Amino acid sequence: MTATTFASTSLAERISTCTDAAYRIRRGVLEEGAAQGEGYVGQALGAADILAVLYADTLRFRAADPEWADRDRFLLSVGHYALLLYAALAEAGVIPREELTTYAADDSRLPMSAMSTYTPGAEISGGSLGHGLGLGVGMCLGLRAQGRHDQRVFTLFGDGELNEGSTWEAAMSAASWQLGNLVAFVDLNGIQADGPTQQVLDIGSQEERWRSFGWHTQRVDGNDVAALISAVDAALADATSTGQPHVILCDTTVGKGVPMLESREKLHFMKIDQDEWPLCMDQLQAGYEGSLAR
Template sequence: MDTAQLVGKATDIRRDILTMITEAGSGHPGGSLSCTDILTALYFGGVLDYDPADPQRTGRDRFILAKGHAAPALYATLAHAGYFSIDELASLRKLGTRLQGHPDSNLVPGVEVSTGSLGQGLSVAAGLAAGLRLSGEAGCVFTVLGDGECEEGQVWEAAMFAAHQKLGRLIAIIDNNELQIDGCIHDVCDPGDLGEKFAAFGWRVARVDGHDVSALVDMLSALKAEAVDTAAPVAVIAKTVKGKGVSFMENEAGWHGKAPKPEELETALAELAAAAE
């Protein structure tokens, strides 16, 4: 896809995120909207090597959504990528659905690992990268973490392990929207400059506008092309806006885990439509 098509795809995914969360009456719109452009770049910008017709194909790239509460963003992305019908998105969080509040790899094609307990995703991603090297299998491992999630100690245990093992095919993208459920990350438990922190743990660090899909595609494609087992892993600090695309949700911690009312959905969809014109 070219840049205009990627922006259009991200808009479609945002519409689906908001619609399915409203239909469910619960969910996490803020952090789903902030990582939408990152997922769009990965899945539709030619970065990830994946095959919806054969989700377990040997040699594929792996994607781990460490911030599992942003499942609506992943579900919408997977549906648009062809893993299952877009119509199924309406079943989010309903009794008997495959699309639970956090992604389940036993139920949903395209979900590599069940996630939800914050802090564990980077450990899983590092383990996958180490396993690929041991087996000689091709492919890179990408993961998206929340910046609030980086307050978890397990993140830094995994960061230390990955750097020590020189897991150069591991690329961690930090959704740096600076908000978590209780407020600003710098007020709750200040992680400082996350780029400097990952660098101190022995990682290579890159920074990007997390809503510039063209810049995301260029950077992530280049990092993947350079990925070798003997290099340090890479942390991409993606500056984002919580609730991106909806004026009354942007930079508001209150929209971390609250579903829009029908009238709020109507306003949000109108804003997305106007922005797309």
């Protein structure tokens, strides 16, 4: 199976497909967290809509052949979001859904931080933060050298990674080399290990900074599937005319879809007690069913 750009599908159908995928991805995240009793669940729930749009609507791939030469690449720079990537790969049919319950277990193909040597469909090992964009630049240059001008590279990194100088070196390089097939998503959830992102290091206006680095820049509600689809469409359409790299700044809510987690104190590693996992799943399902009824 290959995901396409859905040129023959209506916008309403695309939104419905991605909304359903986002719900199943969030279920997968909770299943993984419950099996291990821990994980970066809050961030994964918050960024689930981004990966739903990518894996259900945007990426060109073959589930049965993760190494397909003509595939698009998705690079998870924030390696500790691995349970989100695994849930998306299960939704896409790359790995069996029942394997999600092995998350972070001994000898599992799904370690707590994503590693390309273990997991089919994981393009990079992302445990050391600040390298995803640079790797994306390198992949784009490699594809260009091979004459593969139609393949796209997508990467997701967190707002805490904007503290890394390597991120901005990559940003300058991408603009200089006119890598129009590079699309970066920044998860603006406002937290990192040392506290609120803006208090740790305030870098000012995100939009102004990225534009000053030569990037086509959009900022959207990262939990709005329709807005994400529109932003991706605009980025890919622009790529053919300007050659600019693209950044989509995504404002997300930690714990999105599970009210008891959305309202909890926003911590880098959110503590969820064993008896709370079923409650989380019930709230997720109730919210999804409620949205269908509207």
